Amino acid sequence: MPFHFNYSIMTNNQANCLFCNNKSVCFKELTGDELARITENKVEISYKKDETIIKQHGFASNIYFIKKGLVKIYLENTDRNLIIEIGGEGKVLGLTSLNHTKHYMFSATAIENVVLCEISMDVINEIMQTNQYFNRQVISTLNTTIEKILKKLYCISHKHLNGRLAEALLCFADDIYKSHKFTLGISRKDLSDITNMATENVVRLLKEFNEKKYIKLTGKNIEILNYSALKQLSR
Amino acid sequence: MPFHFNYSIMTNNQANCLFCNNKSVCFKELTGDELARITENKVEISYKKDETIIKQHGFASNIYFIKKGLVKIYLENTDRNLIIEIGGEGKVLGLTSLNHTKHYMFSATAIENVVLCEISMDVINEIMQTNQYFNRQVISTLNTTIEKILKKLYCISHKHLNGRLAEALLCFADDIYKSHKFTLGISRKDLSDITNMATENVVRLLKEFNEKKYIKLTGKNIEILNYSALKQLSR
DNA sequence: CGCGAGCTTGACGTTGTTCAACTAGAGTGG
DNA sequence: CCACTCTAGTTGAACAACGTCAAGCTCGCG
Numbered sequence A, B: 001m002p003f004h005f006n007y008s009i010m011t012n013n014q015a016n017c018l019f020c021n022n023k024s025v026c027f028k029e030l031t032g033d034e035l036a037r038i039t040e041n042k043v044e045i046s047y048k049k050d051e052t053i054i055k056q057h058g059f060a061s062n063i064y065f066i067k068k069g070l071v072k073i074y075l076e077n078t079d080r081n082l083i084i085e086i087g088g089e090g091k092v093l094g095l096t097s098l099n100h101t102k103h104y105m106f107s108a109t110a111i112e113n114v115v116l117c118e119i120s121m122d123v124i125n126e127i128m129q130t131n132q133y134f135n136r137q138v139i140s141t142l143n144t145t146i147e148k149i150l151k152k153l154y155c156i157s158h159k160h161l162n163g164r165l166a167e168a169l170l171c172f173a174d175d176i177y178k179s180h181k182f183t184l185g186i187s188r189k190d191l192s193d194i195t196n197m198a199t200e201n202v203v204r205l206l207k208e209f210n211e212k213k214y215i216k217l218t219g220k221n222i223e224i225l226n227y228s229a230l231k232q233l234s235r
Numbered sequence C: 001c002g003c004g005a006g007c008t009t010g011a012c013g014t015t016g017t018t019c020a021a022c023t024a025g026a027g028t029g030g
Numbered sequence D: 001c002c003a004c005t006c007t008a009g010t011t012g013a014a015c016a017a018c019g020t021c022a023a024g025c026t027c028g029c030g
Helices: A002-013 A032-040 A121-128 A132-158 A163-176 A186-193 A199-211 A226-234 B001-013 B032-040 B121-130 B132-158 B161-176 B188-196 B198-213 B227-233
Strands: A042-047 A052-054 A062-068 A071-075 A081-089 A107-110 A114-120 A182-185 A215-218 A221-224 B042-047 B052-053 B062-068 B069-077 B080-088 B107-110 B114-120 B181-182 B215-218 B221-224
Touching: A032 A042, A032 A121, A032 B215, A062 A121, A071 A121, A071 B132, A081 A132, A081 A163, A081 A186, A081 B132, A107 A132, A114 A121, A121 A132, A121 B132, A132 A163, A132 B069, A132 B080, A132 B121, A132 B132, A163 A182, A163 A199, A163 A221, A186 A199, A199 A215, A199 B032, B032 B042, B062 B121, B080 B132, B080 B161, B080 B188, B114 B121, B121 B132, B121 B188, B132 B161, B161 B188, B161 B198, B161 B227, B188 B198, B198 B215
Parallel strands: none
Antiparallel strands: A042 A114, A052 A107, A062 A114, A071 A081, A071 A107, A182 A221, A215 A221, B042 B114, B052 B107, B062 B114, B069 B080, B069 B107, B181 B221, B215 B221
């Protein structure tokens, strides 16, 4: 009975948002009714590594709330990509298309297995009509985004290669993996798209950091040995 | 009677926002009451060229609505600045600090004589409590800002010097001065802060564009002669 | 075992910055 | 009104940073 089987998956995907205990700060203050509306208009989906979640220039019909896993958010181009941010648990994607353009400004791809909630943009618009607090949270989130992008802009325009790579490594340790020892889920090419340098230079600099004992490098495993030296470089 | 004289200036500065006919899109849908509240909590100020309007990291106590003139909006740093945008009539400064941080993210300086309305952040916050439409306009404005910054990020990370300068010149012609012939209000140094290159390279490239008849250059006067060649370069 | 993708290495060329010197023009004081 | 100074603009040459190219390597996989 394939139909019944599918239906069972659907109900599972419709888990009530009211009882979800990893809500984004955006959704914290929604009323029971509003959460019910979202529950009706969302699906929970799993993406495997390398699957595309959002495609730049595509119609912005949904927003995405990441429950688990990491995604890369990037600007696409014929010759080269630029990764703006690695987003993890709690990150909401797509708010930047609210009330502005009907299209997504960037692409997003899973860099490990990801579980997320896809929420219809229509419901979000609906809730924005009535819930002030939600609006303010959206504004706050957008301004956090602006600050991050400005930091990125500053980093790429002012820092040399070693500073940019050092900053990226510290970001992985502090914000993404929250440990001085981590296994990088991305390729050297992705690292070069984050730091905006040639892949060869990523390799060379990682090697140099390793030789200088700033990090311990074993393939994709990285351990930060000299945090302050990297911090210094990133200035 | 100096006191009386000052008072007269004050009343002049308190011109009723209701009758202001160059409102930003943000303020278009405010009620009469709300405009009255703004009228009570705003001052109209004139800035001369090179005067600082907003200082990065300063307390974000006000937002600024530009009625006339051009400002440069830039990230400051000990060694070097990066101009994010040249803002003109209708531009609102300071929204990026709403509900997020108590500080301004950037500096802003007049690059010609500027007339603007300084509006207390408190009133803006107050209006955001009650007027949905205003909130949505703020969100829309913030998303426009994000799109601009992403474009800038892309430009600086992917394009060579000539492409970046060509883009800047086209931006002046199309968006800022709205004419193929204009007198640049900024220095070569400012141009280098816009395009993120050494001032010497701005000079060299302007000279090159002039020799190739892409532009006609006479000091600060620039005329775009070969629009499509510049457009091509900026890719 | 052989294939291919991602990774690594070194040599080389290009791009863009830095430095130093010079010029033009605007403002200042005698 | 003229010398003086100061700043912005300009030029060329040396240099550093970075990207490109070509080749070799490694490891997982069919």
